[in-house]
Structure formats: structure tokens, C-alpha cells
Amino acid sequence: MKQSIFAWRAGDPRLMGEIRDHYNHGGDAPIATLPLDQSWRSGPAVIAMVNAVFGADATLAELFPGAAAAEWRRQWRPHTTALPQRTGQAALLHAEDEAGRRRLTLDLIRELRPLEHGLSCAVLVRRNREAAELADYLRREGGLPAVAESDLRVCADNPLGAALLALFHAAAHPGDRLAWEHVQMTPLAAALAAEGVATPDALAGRVLADVHAHGFERAAEHWMERVAPRLEGGRDFTRERMRQFAAAAALFDAGGSRDVDEFTAFMERHVVREAESAAVVRVMTIHKSKGLGFDVVIVPELEGSRIDEPRGGLAVQVDEAHEPEWVLEMPTSLFARNDTVLGAWLARAEQDAAYESFSLLYVAMTRAKRAMFVITEPVGDSASRNFPKLLAATLGEEAKPIRVGALTAAGPWSAGDPDWHRALAAPEPARPAAPLPTIAAAAAPRRVARRPSGERAGSGARRPGSRWPSARPRPSARRCTPCLRRSSGAGATRSSRAPGPGRRRGRRTR
Numbered sequence: 363m364k365q366s367i368f369a370w371r372a373g374d375p376r377l378m379g380e381i382r383d384h385y386n387h388g389g390d391a392p393i394a395t396l397p398l399d400q401s402w403r404s405g406p407a408v409i410a411m412v413n414a415v416f417g418a419d420a421t422l423a424e425l426f427p428g429a430a431a432a433e434w435r436r437q438w439r440p441h442t443t444a445l446p447q448r449t450g451q452a453a454l455l456h457a458e459d460e461a462g463r464r465r466l467t468l469d470l471i472r473e474l475r476p477l478e479h480g481l482s483c484a485v486l487v488r489r490n491r492e493a494a495e496l497a498d499y500l501r502r503e504g505g506l507p508a509v510a511e512s513d514l515r516v517c518a519d520n521p522l523g524a525a526l527l528a529l530f531h532a533a534a535h536p537g538d539r540l541a542w543e544h545v546q547m548t549p550l551a552a553a554l555a556a557e558g559v560a561t562p563d564a565l566a567g568r569v570l571a572d573v574h575a576h577g578f579e580r581a582a583e584h585w586m587e588r589v590a591p592r593l594e595g596g597r598d599f600t601r602e603r604m605r606q607f608a609a610a611a612a613l614f615d616a617g618g619s620r621d622v623d624e625f626t627a628f629m630e631r632h633v634v635r636e637a638e639s640a641a642v643v644r645v646m647t648i649h650k651s652k653g654l655g656f657d658v659v660i661v662p663e664l665e666g667s668r669i670d671e672p673r674g675g676l677a678v679q680v681d682e683a684h685e686p687e688w689v690l691e692m693p694t695s696l697f698a699r700n701d702t703v704l705g706a707w708l709a710r711a712e713q714d715a716a717y718e719s720f721s722l723l724y725v726a727m728t729r730a731k732r733a734m735f736v737i738t739e740p741v742g743d744s745a746s747r748n749f750p751k752l753l754a755a756t757l758g759e760e761a762k763p764i765r766v767g768a769l770t771a772a773g774p775w776s777a778g779d780p781d782w783h784r785a786l787a788a789p790e791p792a793r794p795a796a797p798l799p800t801i802a803a804a805a806a807p808r809r810v811a812r813r814p815s816g817e818r819a820g821s822g823a824r825r826p827g828s829r830w831p832s833a834r835p836r837p838s839a840r841r842c843t844p845c846l847r848r849s850s851g852a853g854a855t856r857s858s859r860a861p862g863p864g865r866r867r868g869r870r871t872r
Contacts, residue, residue: 377684399439401728403655405448407778408730409441411757414775416724418756425747425755426670428709430716449785450732451778453764454757455771456740463662463737464496466771468504470735471643473769474658477507479786481657484644486726492663497645507599508643511650516606517629520599522589523607525550526582527626533569534622536562553588570622578625579611599642606634648726659730662737664723664749670716672708679707723749732782735766 382393401409416422417440422431457463467485476483485500485508487493493510497519500508509519517523525548532541542562545551559565572581586604593600610632614625644656677692690704698704727734738750741759758774765780 397439399441400444401441402444403731404443404728404734405445405450405732405778406443407450407452408727408732408734409443410777411452411454411734411736411775412724412727413440415727415753415756416720421755422720422752425752426716428713428716430670430713430720433717434720448732449779449782450730450734451766451776451780451782452730452734453736453766453771453773453776454753455735455737455764455773456761457662457737458739460665463739464499466737467496467660467662468500468506469769469771470660470766471500471506471658472504473767474733474783476658476783477641477643479783481732481786482644482655483658483660484646484651484654484656484729485660485662486646486648486651486729487661487663488648488666488722489663490647493645493647496663497643500643500645506643507602507641508645510645511647514634515630515632516603516634517610517632520603521548522586522593522600523603523629526585526607527629529565529585530569530573530578530581530622531626532562533566536566538562549589549592550585552592553585556588573620573622577611577615577620579608579615582611583608602641648722651729652725654729655731656729657731658733658735659726660735660737661726664736664738664753666748668747669719669749669752670712670747672711672715677704677707677711719749723752733778 382395385393404412416434416438419435419438422434425431455466457466471483474481474483485496487496490511497508497510500506501520518527525545528541528544528548529550532538532545535541542565545554545565554560554565557568559568569581572584586608590601590604607629610629611625613632614628619625648661677690679687679689681687692698692704692708695708698708727736736753738753740761741750741754744751754774761772761774763770764773764776767781767783
């Protein structure tokens with residue numbers, strides 16, 4: 363119930379209670395309710411912050427009078443942790459604006475150094491656009507291996523992968539100046555110049571020949587090897603993406619295609635899903651984080667509209683059996699509130715939105731195992747009943763210096779040990795596996811299928827520097843005659859009697 367965050371998909375948290383009440387109506391109570399109020403994920407500092415926010419019954423009732431806060435208070439139980447020995451810190455911190463929130467996010471990661479300690483780290487936001495922008499900021503300004511979303515588009519979420527795709531696209535379409543100039547702004551430009559590739563046409567001849575002869579994987583590896591010495595910042599992240607790019611290209615090569623447009627579309631769609639990774643900083647929406655856990659969680663994007671603001675779109679009124687009664691594109695709030703039916707629907711929609719918002723914040727704050735940092739702007743005189751207002755009302759508004767290791771930030775609330783991360787030992791490096799013996803062998807030749815007509819498959823395919831023929835010659839009917847002639851033996855098959863060119867059913871062709 364406390365994690366019901368999918369009302370936008372028509373999810374209704376009341377269904378579980380209705381099912382329980384229906385079967386427990388006789389008094390035997392065959393369905394028991396077990397509150398999940400003990401956490402096996404979060405340490406004491408994180409749980410203290412969760413209890414301080416969601417256990418403030420009077421504050422919730424004052425800020426959000428109505429059914430949503432009443433239902434939340436009915437469902438809520440104070441939380442405990444099953445891991446009291448787990449060290450960590452939780453804090454509400456302040457920043458003056460969006461730029462300050464992003465800068466403080468970067469400073470926290472630099473101070474905690476979770477990746478160096480083998481810890482997983484996630485930055486949770488509310489919208490996909492915010493995830494992409496923040497991941498780009500962390501990579502650009504901090505040199506951090508940050509990726510957006512849990513479905514990792516490993517071939518396009520990094521500068522080198524995007525440059526390689528532009529390289530292949532420019533080779534297939536020499537007239538595309540945007541792709542060519544993209545390549546020229548990357549380290550690939552120096553690699554191309556070193557091999558005498560100075561024009562789009564020269565690029566087309568070189569790259570398409572390599573692809574035709576060796577496939578996309580080996581063609582990509584060639585250029586990745588050329589730019590590897592020129593990499594700057596985030597080398598481990600980029601090298602991992604190079605490996606994943608080559609693996610995805612090999613997967614495409616297995617299909618036998620040499621079409622560049624199909625290849626680039628495949629690579630842009632290719633995703634790798636990693637549930638919990640300590641190798642990168644994960645930037646994702648709160649909805650994506652549901653069900654996951656991370657050692658360090660930072661939540662810097664909670665600004666915005668009020669908590670009880672209904673979602674846009676069509677209004678759907680359902681009856682007690684949850685069947686639709688009517689669907690309407692709602693007028694503006696001014697008109698809806700002055701209509702009896704629409705006003706009642708809007709009031710219920712606001713309560714549902716408030717309950718879902720409580721659940722969304724609860725999910726965000728319970729993803730952390732050791733450290734949880736929420737960053738908001740000071741509320742000041744704002745009367746908007748949004749997430750910063752709720753956090754200010756439950757955790758305090760007056761900022762004071764809060765220490766996180768060697769970093770000092772302003773904020774009204776903190777719990778736990780600010781030096782917890784310093785006591786963690788860096789993980790021991792994995793022992794390198796014994797190298798496999800190297801066997802020198804020539805590259806496997808590309809097999810060309812033969813057709814019954816004697817024509818080689820792919821013989822009509824375009825080669826670099828050639829032009830498509832205006833018309834493809836048809837195989838001679840005389841060459842196909844043996845395929846159609848009926849065998850005179852007793853073992854003749856039905857397929858040998860199939861009608862063919864110059865032949866009618868019921869008649870034999872001599």
C-alpha cells in the first residue's frame with residue numbers, strides 16, 4: 363500500500379483492501395494483514411529519517427486535510443531496522459537553485475567516493491529528462507561514470523559510442539554533413555587523418571570495405587583501438603562502454619547483415635539492464651528505482667507542483683465495481699469546481715494524487731542502505747504544498763552547518779555518522795585470471811550461399827565505390843528447366859509436379 367506509485371497506469375491501491383474485506387466479511391479472517399515495518403535494507407540513520415517524515419501524523423493532517431492523509435495515517439506503522447549495526451548518514455540539505463542542487467550532488471559523490479569503496483550509488487529524479495540532463499552534468503563536470511536510467515543504452519549513452527555511430531552513418535551517407543562534422547569534433551578525427559581519410563567519400567570507401575570484409579565488430583574495434591590512447595577522464599567507464607559496444611556489434615553481425623542503417627538502428631535500441639551496479643553512478647526516475655536498493659542515494663529533484671495536483675489527461679469516473687461510468691476531457695479547474703459532478707470527481711482525484719505522492723516519496727527514501735541525502739531549495743514564504751514544504755514541515759526549516767566527511771553543507775536535519783564512509787576499506791582488487799593460450803588463426807571467411815539458379819547470394823549487393831544496377835537480370839528460364847522437369851522414376855515427388863512457367867495444371871510438359 364505504501365508503495366502504490368502506478369496510478370498513472372490505472373493502478374488502485376484500494377483493491378487489496380477491498381479483497382481482504384470481502385473474504386474476511388464472515389469474521390473468520392482467512393486473509394491476515396502483515397505490516398512490513400521492519401527493513402532488511404536500510405540502516406538506522408535512513409530509518410530515522412523515514413519515521414520523522416511519514417510518522418508526523420499531526421503535520422500531515424494539517425498540510426493535507428482529507429482522505430489521503432487519513433488513509434496514510436491508518437496504514438502507517440513506525441519502522442525499525444533489522445540491521446542496527448549498519449553505519450551511515452541521512453540528511454536534508456539546502457541549495458539555492460537548480461545549479462546549486464546539481465553542484466551539491468556532485469560534491470557529495472566526490473566526498474563519499476562510493477565507487478572506490480565498492481558501493482552502489484543512485485541519484486533519483488522524477489522525470490526522464492531530468493535523469494538524462496543530470497547524468498550528462500555529472501559526466502561533463504565531474505568526470506564521473508554516470509548513466510541515466512536502469513535500461514542502459516550502452517552504445518549511445520556516452521560520447522565515444524555516439525561518435526562511432528556517427529562514423530558509420532557518415533560512411534553510409536557521405537552527403538550527411540552533420541554526421542561528418544560530428545566525427546570531426548571527436549578524437550576520431552585525428553585517427554582518420556593519421557590513416558589518410560580526409561573526406562566523406564574516402565571514409566565511405568574505407569569503412570564500408572572493412573564492414574563488407576570483416577563485419578561491424580572488427581570495423582568498430584579498429585577505430586576504438588586508434589582512439590584509446592587519446593581518451594581523457596572517465597577512462598574505466600569509456601573502456602567498459604567500448605567493450606559493450608563491440609559485444610553489441612558482434613550480436614548484430616551474427617545475423618549476417620551488412621546494412622549500416624540497420625546496424626545503427628540496432629545499436630541505438632540495444633540496452634543492457636543492470637539491477638544494482640557498483641561500477642557506475644545510476645541516475646534514474648523514482649519509478650524505475652522501485653524494487654532496487656543502493657548503498658548511497660541522493661534525491662536532488664523534488665521541486666515542482668503541489669503534492670495533491672491530479673495528473674492531466676482524460677477524467678475517468680468508475681463505479682463501486684471499478685467499471686467506467688463516464689470519460690471526459692476535463693475543463694479548467696475554475697469550471698470543474700463549480701459543477702457538482704465534476705467538482706466531486708476533482709476532489710477525489712486530488713486525494714488520490716496526494717496519496718500517490720506520499721508513496722512516491724516513501725519509495726525514494728527507502729531505496730538507501732547506508733546513506734540518504736535529500737536536496738531541496740529553502741521553502742521561504744512559499745505556500746505551495748509540495749515535497750519541499752512537506753520536508754520542511756516534518757524535518758525543520760532553519761538551516762545549520764551539516765558535515766558529510768570533509769564537506770560542509772547547509773541543511774535543517776541530519777542523523778548518523780558523517781564519517782561512516784571513511785571507515786570502509788577499499789575492496790580488494792580481483793585477481794586477474796590466467797590468460798588463455800593464444801591460437802594464431804586466419805579470420806573465418808564469410809560464407810556465401812548458393813541458390814538453385816547458380817547465382818551467388820549477395821552478388822547483387824552494393825560494394826564500396828560501385829553503383830546499383832538499373833535493373834537486375836533475371837535468371838534464364840532454360841537454366842531453371844531441370845528444376846521443373848518431372849522425374850520419370852517411381853519416386854517422383856509432389857513438388858516435381860508443381861506448375862511452373864509455361865505449364866498448366868493437368869498437362870505434362872515434355
